[in-house]
Amino acid sequence: MxxxxxxxxxxxxxxxxxxxxxxxxxxxxxxxxxxxxxxxxxxxxxxxxxxxxxxxxxxxxxxxxxxxxxxxxxxxxxxxxxxxxxxxxxxxxxxxxxxxxxxxxxxxxxxxxxxxxxxxxxxxxxxxxxxxxxxxxxxxxxxxxxxxxxxxxxxxxxxxxxxxxxxxxxxxxxxxxxxxxxxxxxxxxxxxxxxxxxxxxxxxxxxxxxxxxxxxxxxxxxxxxxxxxxxxxxxxxxxxxxxxxxxxxxxxxxxxxxxxxxxxxxxxxxxxxxxxxxxNAPVIRAHEGLTRAEALLENGSGRGPVALIDTADNPLSGGIGDTTGLLRAWLEQSSHLRTVFSFFHDPALVAKCHRLGEGARISVDLGGRIMPEHGAPVPLTVRVLRLTDGRFHNVGPMENGMAVDIGRTALLEAGNLRLVVSETCQSVNDPAWCDLHGIELAGVDLFLVKAKNHFRAAFEPFCRALIDIESPGPSPADLHLVPYRHVPRSLLD
Known part of the structure; x- marks a missing residue:
């Protein structure tokens, strides 16, 4: 030896x-x-x-x-x-x-x-x-x-x-x-x-x-x-x-x-x-966050998009990538702003997009398929703008250099909205995700993401502002809403 x-x-x-x-x-x-x-x-x-x-x-x-x-x-x-x-x-x-x-x-x-x-x-x-x-x-x-x-x-x-x-x-x-x-x-x-x-x-x-x-x-x-x-x-x-x-x-x-x-x-x-x-975290709902974002963009100071971060469906907190509250709020406010939405986890929809190919126009139901109690599906007519294999290497600070495979993805377009659907439930936490989908953040006003703190490590330098919001989802800030069986309730007070 x-x-x-x-x-x-x-x-x-x-x-x-x-x-x-x-x-x-x-x-x-x-x-x-x-x-x-x-x-x-x-x-x-x-x-x-x-x-x-x-x-x-x-x-x-x-x-x-x-x-x-x-x-x-x-x-x-x-x-x-x-x-x-x-x-x-x-x-x-x-x-x-x-x-x-x-x-x-x-x-x-x-x-x-x-x-x-x-x-x-x-x-x-x-x-x-x-x-x-x-x-x-x-x-x-x-x-x-x-x-x-x-x-x-x-x-x-x-x-x-x-x-x-x-x-x-x-x-x-x-x-x-x-x-x-x-x-x-x-x-x-x-x-x-x-x-x-x-x-x-x-x-x-x-x-x-x-x-x-x-x-x-x-x-x-x-x-x-x-x-x-x-x-x-x-x-x-x-x-x-x-x-x-x-x-x-x-x-x-x-x-x-x-x-x-x-x-x-x-x-x-x-x-x-x-x-x-x-x-303890202050909770801002999606409509309020969108209003704040529009005010910041109208002010004209700063560069890059305003990011709205939907924390209750953050995949790195075990979220499902399926809740619809933030997208629905954006549609209800009829935002004219150039917007990117990341993301919905929907393997069947990704497969359909890859089968039909880039340029196809389809009617889709987005989200609400896994836990509809957190929001019903959102119907939308979209064009398949880009298809990817979901593979890249991290270039940001978190797990820098690691090979990433989020499964196949599809970038969909509906007017001024671009939206990503993916085969796996993984949030956008690295700028290489944007490169994969051909997204230039300099040309984006609103970046709507299912994420939380890890998103900030890579994207804070590229964003004018970051606003945490909470739509109904499986990871709420109010822990009294969580149906614990084994965690002592005394820890919540």
């Missing part, structure tokens, strides 16, 4: 929305990310992702012998059928059997749910711990919106999470987790994970880290990491639409084994809790 450190790496990234009828299937994982073995490095090399960080270390550190088990991810969406979650777990475990390992790194989301488990992440880590034995250090990275099972403190030694929202620090997070793991191994440094649950369930609407309460918390965490013996301090905000008994804010501290962390945990948890009211 060489003197290199043998590190096993695996990834399972999916954020579950418990209240959509559209399940996340194995095919969704295979379409987005499904890599095993040596080819994994080539897939992630140069990408702003956690595994991209691992590949950078491989390329720069000759003392690492890294083995990739399954690395997979799917876009946020409904629960994963238990049998298919089991297949993913088994594939990851099979790839970890070729031990012994000096250490293990797991890139996880932390808010995964399946039809048969309220804590699939903990299920997987439990099995990995059994396979690895009690002494092998395990490092985990989570999304900021993880629902953290308290068992984790007894299963892994190292935990870090995203410090930015929009999540543009995925690679940095992977580097932090790996740096702690390698420090632990090379310096024989025993470390422990400490968790403190905070009785609150903050909305992600007001969680952007450019400023505001989450920015302040991230700064407090970084200040804590300058204290002796503190390797990492991360604030996890949970995911409000995952119906999990572990849905709660959490402070996580990775520290030297002998470090006294109680006072620090008390302080950080109190800082989180005292900011709870500042996470």
């Amino acid at each position: 060489s003197g290199k450190l043998r590190i096993a790496v695996a990834r399972l990234w999916h954020e579950a929305h418990s209240f959509t009828p559209v399940q996340t299937r194995l095919a969704d994982f295979r379409r987005k990310e499904w890599q095993q073995g040596p080819a994994t490095a080539d897939f992630y090399r140069g990408t702003n992702t956690e595994i991209g960080a691992v590949v950078e270390l491989i390329d720069s550190d000759g003392d690492l012998d890294v083995h990739f088990s399954l690395c997979t991810a799917a876009p946020p969406g409904g629960l994963v059928p238990q049998g298919e979650m089991d297949q993913i777990h088994e594939a990851i475990l099979e790839g970890l059997e070729n031990g012994p390992w000096d250490g293990i790194y797991l890139s996880l989301h932390g808010a995964t749910l399946s039809t048969g488990s309220l804590s699939p992440d903990a299920d997987l880590i439990n099995r990995i711990r059994t396979l690895a034995g009690p002494d092998i250090p395990i490092a985990v990275s989570f999304d900021m919106h993880a629902c953290i099972n308290p068992q984790l403190a007894d299963l892994v030694q190292i935990l870090s999470g995203y410090h930015t929202y929009p999540h543009v620090d995925m690679k940095e997070t992977g580097h932090r987790a790996m740096a702690m793991l390698l420090d632990c191994l090379r310096n024989k440094r025993p470390v422990r994970l400490h968790l403190r649950h905070v009785p609150m369930l903050p909305l992600s609407h007001m969680m952007r880290t450019a400023s505001g309460p989450m920015r302040e918390l991230v700064d407090l965490g970084r200040e804590a990491m300058r204290k002796p013996g503190i390797l990492d301090a991360t604030f996890f905000a949970s995911f409000t639409y995952a119906d999990s008994p572990h849905a709660s804010a959490v402070v996580a501290v990775t520290a030297d084994d002998e470090a006294d962390t109680e006072t620090l945990l008390d302080s950080l948890a109190s800082a989180f809790l005292e900011r709870a009211p500042r996470f």
Whole structure:
């Protein structure tokens, strides 16, 4: 055996929305990310992702012998059928059997749910711990919106999470987790994970880290990491639409084994809790947002379109890409403005458009097919303006360099409205999406999008203004409207 450190790496990234009828299937994982073995490095090399960080270390550190088990991810969406979650777990475990390992790194989301488990992440880590034995250090990275099972403190030694929202620090997070793991191994440094649950369930609407309460918390965490013996301090905000008994804010501290962390945990948890009211989001309805946008455009200041962001059907919050409130409001106001609408998820309509070809004129019913309680279909006569294969590479800051496949799409036109329908439910979060559809934002007045905070990372520089609105949808800001079964109602007050 060489003197290199043998590190096993695996990834399972999916954020579950418990209240959509559209399940996340194995095919969704295979379409987005499904890599095993040596080819994994080539897939992630140069990408702003956690595994991209691992590949950078491989390329720069000759003392690492890294083995990739399954690395997979799917876009946020409904629960994963238990049998298919089991297949993913088994594939990851099979790839970890070729031990012994000096250490293990797991890139996880932390808010995964399946039809048969309220804590699939903990299920997987439990099995990995059994396979690895009690002494092998395990490092985990989570999304900021993880629902953290308290068992984790007894299963892994190292935990870090995203410090930015929009999540543009995925690679940095992977580097932090790996740096702690390698420090632990090379310096024989025993470390422990400490968790403190905070009785609150903050909305992600007001969680952007450019400023505001989450920015302040991230700064407090970084200040804590300058204290002796503190390797990492991360604030996890949970995911409000995952119906999990572990849905709660959490402070996580990775520290030297002998470090006294109680006072620090008390302080950080109190800082989180005292900011709870500042996470409440003001709700603006579609008509009001459109009126504000028209006023901004008439004012003439600034450049680019005004973006109206419909947060309640945001695919990266598990939205369905099917609600109709924003489009209906635009039609009712008879807007004369040059408008792009993104998007509707409708595989059958996309197939029809591709069959008829560009230039075809058709009558369509848009949206309202999955959860019509959030808005009836909108009838419209359109022309098929452009057809695409839905493939591009991200050029913006989030997951920069990653190959993206949103399935086939169709760009439809009705007067001054251009509207995209797609085969999969993925929001526009990268300028390459515009290039794919031949959309020049300089020639757009209104950009109507089903999205939330991640949209801002790439598009804020191109827009005159961004206005969050909420039409009826599966991810409302008022959590009292969400039919929880497992989340304690006390967290909502």
